[in-house]
Amino acid sequence: MHGPFLEGKSDHIQKLHNLGIIIITVFIEKPDGKMPEPDEILDFVKNNTDTVMASIPEEDVGQNFTTNESSTMNSAGPGPARRKPRVLLAACGCYSATKFRQICQCFITWSDVKAVLTKEACYFVDASTFPYDSVRLHFDNQQWTVWETRGSSLHIELYTWADIIVIAPMSADTIAKMLGGFCDNLLTTIIRLWDCKKPLYVAPSMDPFMWNNPLTARQLQSLGELGSILITKIGEVTDGEHMTEPAIISEFVKLHYILNRPAE
Amino acid sequence: MHGPFLEGKSDHIQKLHNLGIIIITVFIEKPDGKMPEPDEILDFVKNNTDTVMASIPEEDVGQNFTTNESSTMNSAGPGPARRKPRVLLAACGCYSATKFRQICQCFITWSDVKAVLTKEACYFVDASTFPYDSVRLHFDNQQWTVWETRGSSLHIELYTWADIIVIAPMSADTIAKMLGGFCDNLLTTIIRLWDCKKPLYVAPSMDPFMWNNPLTARQLQSLGELGSILITKIGEVTDGEHMTEPAIISEFVKLHYILNRPAE
Amino acid sequence: MHGPFLEGKSDHIQKLHNLGIIIITVFIEKPDGKMPEPDEILDFVKNNTDTVMASIPEEDVGQNFTTNESSTMNSAGPGPARRKPRVLLAACGCYSATKFRQICQCFITWSDVKAVLTKEACYFVDASTFPYDSVRLHFDNQQWTVWETRGSSLHIELYTWADIIVIAPMSADTIAKMLGGFCDNLLTTIIRLWDCKKPLYVAPSMDPFMWNNPLTARQLQSLGELGSILITKIGEVTDGEHMTEPAIISEFVKLHYILNRPAE
Structure with missing residues (x-):
C-alpha cells in the first residue's frame, strides 16, 4: 500500500515503501530553504490527493460528520449520518509538542477529541491555554488516581472509547518503549493494549x-511491521524538528480513516 | 517438560509447550462463568497432582520444613531435616498486586519469605497492614539508602539469600525490562543478576x-527461553486480570521446587 | 582490529575479538589476589604499548596539546599546534562512579573535559568536591531548564562540542537503554544522537x-556491532566492580584517538 503523499527521496523510506508499509510523507522545497507555511502544505496535499478525494462519497467529506448528541438531527441526508470519529490524540516530550494545541484544533474540526500528554510533553505544552471545552486532557498521574477513586482503568476506558489513535509528536524514546512492549505511563499503557x-x-x-x-x-x-501508520516528513531538515505539519497530519488521518473504515 | 497443570487451550501457550518450556496453567470452568474460589482451585490442583505428590518423600512435604534457627532441634526425624526454602517474593504495579498479601500468607506456611515491592506495586499493596513479623518488605528507595549506610548492595544480599525467586504478579512493563536487560529499580536489578x-x-x-x-x-x-518458569492462567478471561490464584502459585512452586532441587 | 591490551582469557571476549570489534582489556594478576594499583597498571600499559607509542609523531604525545585559548601562543613548534581534544565524559549510577572524579583528573591532563552525570550517578559522585574550574558538570534536570531559558537543546550543544565521548562507568541499565534506542535522560539523549x-x-x-x-x-x-569501543577488564573479578582503572581508560582513549583521528 502506498500513502498518497509518498516521495521516495530517502533510502530508508524507500526501503519501507518496498516492504509495503504505508508511509505518509510530504516535502516541499522553498527557494529560501525555509519550511513552508501550514496553508501552503495544505494546498499541496489537496492538489496531490485529487484521486483520493474523488473516490470518497460526497457525504463522507468534512462538515457532514455529526456529533453523537446531534446525530438524529442530521439524519435527513442521503443516508443515516455517522457519528463523528473519536480520536485519541497524544503528545510526547519533544519540541514539536509546542504545536500540539494546533494539532488538536485541526482535529476538532472533524472529530471528537480526547488527549493524552506524557509527563515530558508537559514541558512543551501549555495546558493552561488549552481549549478544555472541546478537548479533554489526560495526564500520567491520573492513571493511578482514577484507579484509586473509581476502581477502573483509565487506559482501558480511553482505548475502548477511541476509533483512532494518533501520536503526534511521537518521541524517539516512546518509539523505543513501544517496540520493547514497555508500559510505564498512561500513553505507553494504552499503546500496549493496541x-x-x-x-x-x-x-x-x-x-x-x-x-x-x-x-x-x-x-x-x-x-x-507492527502495523502502525507512519506520518513522516522526508528529505533534508536542517532547521527545527522532523515532524509533519499539524494540518497535514489531520488531513491525512481524516482521508485515510474514511477510505479504510469498514462499511456500516 | 510439562507442568502438572498444563492445559493446551490456547495457540500460543501450545507453541510454548512444543518448545519444551515449562508452562503451568490452570483453568476451571464454572457454570456461571465466574472465577473459581481459591479453595476450589486448590482442591483441583491437589486432585490433579496425585502422581506428583506420590513421588515426594514423606519428609519433604509441608510441615516438616524447618527454619534455619530450629534446624538442629528437628533432626530426630527419618533423616536430617532440611532448612525451610528461602523465597524472595516480588510484586509489580498491576491490579493483581492487591492479592500480594494473600500470596505471602500462602508461602509462609512452608518457606521463609522476604518480599520486594516496586514503586508502582505500592499503589496496590497496603504495606501498613502487612505481616511484618513474618515477611520483611523491601522497597526501591532502599536500594540507594542501604548502600549509603552500609556500603553494601541490597540487591546482592537478597539475591544471595534466596533459594527461589517468585514474581507474582509480574507486569507487562517488568517483563519488557527483564527481556531488555534493564535494571532501574530493586526488583529488576535482582533479576539482572539472575x-x-x-x-x-x-x-x-x-x-x-x-x-x-x-x-x-x-x-x-x-x-x-531465558529459563524462567511461567505460571499462567489460560483460556478466556473477560473479568479482571490474568493472574493465577495465590494458592495455586504457592502450591505449584512448592511442588516444583521440591521435585527439582538437587539432592543433599 | 585489535586493541593494544587485548587478552583472550574469556570466551565471549574472544568471540567479540573474532568479529573484529575493538575490545580493550587489561588484566594483571597480583599474588595476593587484590586489584593492582593505578600506577602499576599504567606501567603495564606503557610497557605493552611500545609499538603504539613508537608510531605516534613526537608532537602528538601528551604535553603539546594546547587549549583553544592559547593555541596561537604555542604555534612556534614543529608545525601548527592542534587544539586539545574535547572529551565529553559521562558517569552512570554504579559503584565505580565513586572513581569518576579520578577519571576526570586523568583526562584533564591532556584534554578539555565536560562531564554528564545521570541522576543515579549522583548517588555515588560527590559533586560538591568536584574541580569545577576545569570540568563543567551537567545534570539530567538541566536538559529541560536549559531549553526553557535559552530555547536550545543542551544535548545537541554538548554532542556538537565533543570530539570524543567516553562513558565510564557505564551501567548495565544504560547499556540496555542504548541498545534499545531509549533517550530518557541527558546522557541517553546524547547517545541517541550518536x-x-x-x-x-x-x-x-x-x-x-x-x-x-x-x-x-x-x-x-x-x-x-553499533560501533562503540569497549574498554573492559577481563578475567575473574571477585571483589568489587568490573571496571577498568581510571588511568588505563584515559591512557587508552588518548592513544587510540591520536592514532585514529583524521589528518589535518
Whole structure:
C-alpha cells in the first residue's frame, strides 16, 4: 500500500515503501530553504490527493460528520449520518509538542477529541491555554488516581472509547518503549493494549541529528511491521524538528480513516 | 517438560509447550462463568497432582520444613531435616498486586519469605497492614539508602539469600525490562543478576486486552527461553486480570521446587 | 582490529575479538589476589604499548596539546599546534562512579573535559568536591531548564562540542537503554544522537554476578556491532566492580584517538 503523499527521496523510506508499509510523507522545497507555511502544505496535499478525494462519497467529506448528541438531527441526508470519529490524540516530550494545541484544533474540526500528554510533553505544552471545552486532557498521574477513586482503568476506558489513535509528536524514546512492549505511563499503557484492530497513526519528531542516526530507520521499519501508520516528513531538515505539519497530519488521518473504515 | 497443570487451550501457550518450556496453567470452568474460589482451585490442583505428590518423600512435604534457627532441634526425624526454602517474593504495579498479601500468607506456611515491592506495586499493596513479623518488605528507595549506610548492595544480599525467586504478579512493563536487560529499580536489578542457577518463577498479570495483544505471546516465549518458569492462567478471561490464584502459585512452586532441587 | 591490551582469557571476549570489534582489556594478576594499583597498571600499559607509542609523531604525545585559548601562543613548534581534544565524559549510577572524579583528573591532563552525570550517578559522585574550574558538570534536570531559558537543546550543544565521548562507568541499565534506542535522560539523549562519526568509548561496570550473566556478553556484542569501543577488564573479578582503572581508560582513549583521528 502506498500513502498518497509518498516521495521516495530517502533510502530508508524507500526501503519501507518496498516492504509495503504505508508511509505518509510530504516535502516541499522553498527557494529560501525555509519550511513552508501550514496553508501552503495544505494546498499541496489537496492538489496531490485529487484521486483520493474523488473516490470518497460526497457525504463522507468534512462538515457532514455529526456529533453523537446531534446525530438524529442530521439524519435527513442521503443516508443515516455517522457519528463523528473519536480520536485519541497524544503528545510526547519533544519540541514539536509546542504545536500540539494546533494539532488538536485541526482535529476538532472533524472529530471528537480526547488527549493524552506524557509527563515530558508537559514541558512543551501549555495546558493552561488549552481549549478544555472541546478537548479533554489526560495526564500520567491520573492513571493511578482514577484507579484509586473509581476502581477502573483509565487506559482501558480511553482505548475502548477511541476509533483512532494518533501520536503526534511521537518521541524517539516512546518509539523505543513501544517496540520493547514497555508500559510505564498512561500513553505507553494504552499503546500496549493496541491489537491492530484500530488504526494507530504515528508522526515521529526528532532533531536532524537523531533522525539521521541509523537506529531511526530500523525503528521506523519495526513500527511499520507492527502495523502502525507512519506520518513522516522526508528529505533534508536542517532547521527545527522532523515532524509533519499539524494540518497535514489531520488531513491525512481524516482521508485515510474514511477510505479504510469498514462499511456500516 | 510439562507442568502438572498444563492445559493446551490456547495457540500460543501450545507453541510454548512444543518448545519444551515449562508452562503451568490452570483453568476451571464454572457454570456461571465466574472465577473459581481459591479453595476450589486448590482442591483441583491437589486432585490433579496425585502422581506428583506420590513421588515426594514423606519428609519433604509441608510441615516438616524447618527454619534455619530450629534446624538442629528437628533432626530426630527419618533423616536430617532440611532448612525451610528461602523465597524472595516480588510484586509489580498491576491490579493483581492487591492479592500480594494473600500470596505471602500462602508461602509462609512452608518457606521463609522476604518480599520486594516496586514503586508502582505500592499503589496496590497496603504495606501498613502487612505481616511484618513474618515477611520483611523491601522497597526501591532502599536500594540507594542501604548502600549509603552500609556500603553494601541490597540487591546482592537478597539475591544471595534466596533459594527461589517468585514474581507474582509480574507486569507487562517488568517483563519488557527483564527481556531488555534493564535494571532501574530493586526488583529488576535482582533479576539482572539472575544466572539461571536458581529457579525464577513468573506469574504474569494483565487485563484481557493486554494479554491478547500478540506482543504478549512473543514476550512469554522469550521469558521461557531465558529459563524462567511461567505460571499462567489460560483460556478466556473477560473479568479482571490474568493472574493465577495465590494458592495455586504457592502450591505449584512448592511442588516444583521440591521435585527439582538437587539432592543433599 | 585489535586493541593494544587485548587478552583472550574469556570466551565471549574472544568471540567479540573474532568479529573484529575493538575490545580493550587489561588484566594483571597480583599474588595476593587484590586489584593492582593505578600506577602499576599504567606501567603495564606503557610497557605493552611500545609499538603504539613508537608510531605516534613526537608532537602528538601528551604535553603539546594546547587549549583553544592559547593555541596561537604555542604555534612556534614543529608545525601548527592542534587544539586539545574535547572529551565529553559521562558517569552512570554504579559503584565505580565513586572513581569518576579520578577519571576526570586523568583526562584533564591532556584534554578539555565536560562531564554528564545521570541522576543515579549522583548517588555515588560527590559533586560538591568536584574541580569545577576545569570540568563543567551537567545534570539530567538541566536538559529541560536549559531549553526553557535559552530555547536550545543542551544535548545537541554538548554532542556538537565533543570530539570524543567516553562513558565510564557505564551501567548495565544504560547499556540496555542504548541498545534499545531509549533517550530518557541527558546522557541517553546524547547517545541517541550518536551516528558513529565520533569515537564513543564505553567502560562497563558491573558486580561479578551481573557481569557473569549470559545477557552481558550478548549486550557487549551488540554495543560493539553499533560501533562503540569497549574498554573492559577481563578475567575473574571477585571483589568489587568490573571496571577498568581510571588511568588505563584515559591512557587508552588518548592513544587510540591520536592514532585514529583524521589528518589535518
